Amino acid sequence: MENNNRQGCRPVVKWFAEQMEAALKRNDHKSGWLNDDWDELHDRILDETKELYRECGKFSKDEEKIIKEAADVANFAMMIADKFGKQFGQEQESESI
Numbered sequence: 001m002e003n004n005n006r007q008g009c010r011p012v013v014k015w016f017a018e019q020m021e022a023a024l025k026r027n028d029h030k031s032g033w034l035n036d037d038w039d040e041l042h043d044r045i046l047d048e049t050k051e052l053y054r055e056c057g058k059f060s061k062d063e064e065k066i067i068k069e070a071a072d073v074a075n076f077a078m079m080i081a082d083k084f085g086k087q088f089g090q091e092q093e094s095e096s097i
Helices: 011-026 038-057 063-087
Strands: none
Touching: 011 063, 038 063
16 A cells, blocks of 8 residues: 655554554553553563464454554554653653553
C-alpha cells in the first residue's frame, strides 16, 4: 500500500494508531507505565509478543484477536520509547493505560 500524501500518515499507520488507542482506553483503569521500570516493560512486551505469536499460529485464526495482540505489542514498544525519550530529554505526552 503506497501513500501519495507525504505530508500525513499512511492510512495503515493511522488505522493501527487507532487500534493502539483503543487498547489503551480499554486499560484506562490501570495505573499506567510511568512508574514501571525497564525490566517490567521488557517482560510485558515479551509476554505480549508470545500472545501475538500464539494467536497467529492457531489453525483457525481470529483476525480481531491478532489485531488486538499486535496493538498490545506496539503499545508496550511505545511505553518503552516514552520512558527512554523522557530520560533523554524528549518531550512526549504520557498517559496512563
